[in-house]
Amino acid sequence: MVISIPPDQEKYQYTSTGISKMTQDSSGTIDSVTVPAGSWKYTVNVNKTLGQWDLTDTTMTDTLSPEYMQYVGYVKITAYEEGKEEPVGTKWLDIDGKSSFSLKPSQIDWTENSYWYKFEYYATPKDLSAITKENVTNTFKLDKARRKGQDFTFGDAVKSSQTVTITGNYNLSAQKKAWYYEKPEENATTWQNGQLYWIIEVKGSVIKEGTQIKDAIAWDSSATDSFIHPEGESIAGIYIGDSDGIENKYKNFAEFQSANSNNMQNVTDSFELTYNGNKPGFNNGSNNNRFNDMFIKATKDITLGENKTLYVIVRTEPVSLPEAYREPKIYKNRLFIIDSGKSENEQREMGSAEQRLYNGGDILKELGQTFKYDSTDGTVKVIEPGKDEGKTNRICTNLLTSGVYAAWAFKVNYTGELQGTYRVLEEIPDGMELAYIRIKWPGNEAQDISSKEITELGGEWERKSNFTTTDRTVVNLRVLEKF
Numbered sequence: 001m002v003i004s005i006p007p008d009q010e011k012y013q014y015t016s017t018g019i020s021k022m023t024q025d026s027s028g029t030i031d032s033v034t035v036p037a038g039s040w041k042y043t044v045n046v047n048k049t050l051g052q053w054d055l056t057d058t059t060m061t062d063t064l065s066p067e068y069m070q071y072v073g074y075v076k077i078t079a080y081e082e083g084k085e086e087p088v089g090t091k092w093l094d095i096d097g098k099s100s101f102s103l104k105p106s107q108i109d110w111t112e113n114s115y116w117y118k119f120e121y122y123a124t125p126k127d128l129s130a131i132t133k134e135n136v137t138n139t140f141k142l143d144k145a146r147r148k149g150q151d152f153t154f155g156d157a158v159k160s161s162q163t164v165t166i167t168g169n170y171n172l173s174a175q176k177k178a179w180y181y182e183k184p185e186e187n188a189t190t191w192q193n194g195q196l197y198w199i200i201e202v203k204g205s206v207i208k209e210g211t212q213i214k215d216a217i218a219w220d221s222s223a224t225d226s227f228i229h230p231e232g233e234s235i236a237g238i239y240i241g242d243s244d245g246i247e248n249k250y251k252n253f254a255e256f257q258s259a260n261s262n263n264m265q266n267v268t269d270s271f272e273l274t275y276n277g278n279k280p281g282f283n284n285g286s287n288n289n290r291f292n293d294m295f296i297k298a299t300k301d302i303t304l305g306e307n308k309t310l311y312v313i314v315r316t317e318p319v320s321l322p323e324a325y326r327e328p329k330i331y332k333n334r335l336f337i338i339d340s341g342k343s344e345n346e347q348r349e350m351g352s353a354e355q356r357l358y359n360g361g362d363i364l365k366e367l368g369q370t371f372k373y374d375s376t377d378g379t380v381k382v383i384e385p386g387k388d389e390g391k392t393n394r395i396c397t398n399l400l401t402s403g404v405y406a407a408w409a410f411k412v413n414y415t416g417e418l419q420g421t422y423r424v425l426e427e428i429p430d431g432m433e434l435a436y437i438r439i440k441w442p443g444n445e446a447q448d449i450s451s452k453e454i455t456e457l458g459g460e461w462e463r464k465s466n467f468t469t470t471d472r473t474v475v476n477l478r479v480l481e482k483f
Contacts, residue, residue, distance in 0.1 A: 001035045003073065005092055011074070012108050013094040019107040022094070033073030033096075039124040040069075040164055044140045047116040051082035054114050054146040061102040062140045064123055066341070068166060069136050071095040075121035079110055088115060095121065129205040130301075131168030132339070138162050172204035174213065176335035178353040179247045182315075190233075193318045196226055196355055197236070197253060198333055199246055200312035206303050207310060210340035213296040215314050218332035218352060219279060226316035226331045227282060227290035230275055234294060236313035238271060239264040240304060246311065253313060267310070271296050281319075290319075295338075321357060325364045326414070328356040358415050363424065368407035371395065375402040396468045399436040406432075409440060416445065421452065438468045 005011065011022040011030070044062070047055050064070070074092040081088060091108050095101045105117070123138065125131060141159030145152055179197040200213060215234075217225060228234045236253050241264040243249065243256075250256040276293035277283025283291050296312060304310060314333075322329045335350040369386040373379075378397060382390040387409060395407065410424060428434060453463075 001037075001039075003033045003035060003076075005031050005033070005074065006090075007031060009090050009092060010108070011092045011094065014101075019093070019103060021109070035072050035122045036124050039072055039122045041120070041122050042138055042140075042162065044119040044160065045116065046119065046140075046142070047114070047145075048082075049116070051114040051116075052147055054112075055117070055142070056106050056111050056113060056146070057104055058145050059102055059104055059143045060117075060119075060140065061100070061143070062119070062121075062138065063100040065099075065137050065139065066134065067099040068126055068131055068134050069099065069123045070126050071098050071101065072122040072124050075101065075119055077108065078118045078120075079105075079113075079115040080118070081115060088113075125166050125168065128166075128168035128170070130170050130208060131166060132170045133165065133167045135163050135165050138164075170205065172202065172207065172211065172337060172339070174200060174202040174335055174337055174350040176200055176215075176333060176351055176353040177247050178333075178355045179313075180252060181355060181357055182252065191229075191317050193321055195315040195317060196331055198314040198316070198353060200310075200314060200335060201244070202304075202310040202312070202337075204304060206301055207298050208340040209298055209300050211298045212338035213312060214336035214338060214344075214347060215294045215296065215312075216334045216336065217279065217292040217316065218334050219292075220332050222330065223332040223354070224329040225279075225281070225292075225319040226333075227319060228275065228292065228294045228316055230283075230289055230291060232273055234315055235268065235273065235296070236315055237266060238268040238296070238313070239311045240267055240302075240308055241265065241311065242307055242309060243311070244309065256313075264311075267302060270299055270302055272299055273297075298340075318357065322359040325360050325366060326358070326411075328358045331355045331357070356415070360411070360414065362413060362415070362418055364411045364414060366409050366411075368394065368409045370404070370406045372404045373397060373400050373402060375400065394440075396436060396438065396466070399466055399468070405435060413443075413446075416443075436466055436468075438466060 012019050013022050042062075046060065047053050062075075073094075073096050075095050076090060076092055078090045079088040080086075088110075091110075093101070093103060093108065105111070105113070105115070119140070123136075139159055139161040141156065142154055144154055145158075177199040179199050182195045182197065184192055184194045198215075200215065202213065215228070217227065237257070239260070241260060243260060243264065246256060250259065274295045274297070275283070275291040276295070277291045279292035281290070283289060294314070302310070316331070316333065318329070318331060320329070332352055332354040334352040336347040337350055338344060338347045367384070367386040368388040369382060369390060370384040371392070372381045372383060373395070374381075375397075380392040380395060380397065382392065383404070386407070388394050388407065395405075410426075412418075412422070412424060
């Protein structure tokens with residue numbers, strides 16, 4: 001929509017000294033204003049009181065709040081004498097791009113009068129990409145007026161407001177990912193139980209100032225606690241880039257930093273951190289510096305740009321580590337977004353992630369069972385049932401001679417963290433000898449396993465092999481030692 005401004009009507013503008021009349025040189029040839037589609041028109045009638053009040057030196061203020069909208073072009077101000085239909089005149093004030101304006105009639109050369117005024121102006125959203133759904137209130141108020149020679153101050157008593165709802169396409173999404181566990185350094189005085197690394201990925205057009213990313217230790221009875229360190233120690237770094245799949249591309253944070261030193265923007269300083277320790281056993285008065293919530297708050301608007309992601313690398317410390325074989329401890333973290341201007345009660349849950357830690361994740365050794373075998377009748381007598389629970393079908397008797405045996409089981413790469421080629425070294429105690437070794441079973445993901453031959457061992461070594469079946473479903477190395 002185009003609004004025409006007649007050339008004979010005066011136009012005014014804000015300057016460093018107040019409000020000034022625009023000349024032909026200052027206004028150029030502006031004779032119309034284009035109002036964008038989706039704008040709102042506001043009309044305010046002021047002082048329709050039968051001419052009882054003089055508003056010549058009254059400050060009239062209009063405000064859009066919050067500042068998600070801005071004015072378009074000019075406010076049209078028309079003055080009338082009470083009881084007359086023809087206006088005294090019409091003047092225009094440039095308010096383009098502002099979210100508030102104020103003026104006195106005397107500033108636009110209407111003095112010593114009891115006119116009533118009609119204000120007409122338009123407002124449009126500033127940036128729909130930064131708005132989800134917001135209520136914007138337009139308020140027009142008067143500070144004072146004069147009647148029969150006496151001044152009256154109104155404060156906030158004389159005002160009129162109108163609220164509209166604007167809907168944009170702002171959509172801030174986030175997800176939490178588990179990355180890896182880093183063991184503690186030898187003789188460590190901090191992070192004594194090591195560090196669990198997590199990745200928070202935030203996507204959207206912009207992260208508005210005041211937006212909070214809440215990292216939370218899950219209140220879950222099935223999980224083992226980890227805790228957040230204060231003073232920024234649990235933030236490894238905050239970056240903007242396009243390196244999706246960090247958890248699969250890089251084995252640790254140091255490798256990630258090295259690979260992205262030139263193509264990631266470090267924005268850690270654009271956030272401030274606060275903490276909460278209200279979970280039992282955390283920083284709830286005992287001052288143990290263990291926190292269950294960390295609030296990562298944007299201190300300014302952060303534009304992500306097209307195809308860019310915000311990466312927050314978080315680390316927490318396990319309260320305890322697994323001790324028993326094959327009994328993992330599970331650590332869970334949850335993620336929330338608290339949009340700018342919202343409270344924690346209005347937080348949006350973005351999901352969770354978990355990590356499992358094992359004792360003996362790379363290699364563990366367990367006693368399967370001890371037994372006595374008689375080759376004359378093929379009988380097996382269990383001495384100690386062990387992890388095999390005395391199940392004799394797990395013994396390859398066709399490879400044995402009569403005697404007493406101890407069956408050991410090795411589990412290699414139980415957590416799946418090892419890659420490539422690796423060697424297992426077993427030391428046979430004095431007084432014992434090897435009976436046989438077999439692959440007890442390969443894991444579901446263990447495909448095409450092949451053994452590499454060790455060459456140049458010398459003439460005293462003899463190669464032996466057997467072809468036995470597997471009996472369970474994970475990679476396992478069975479060693480039998482004869483007493």
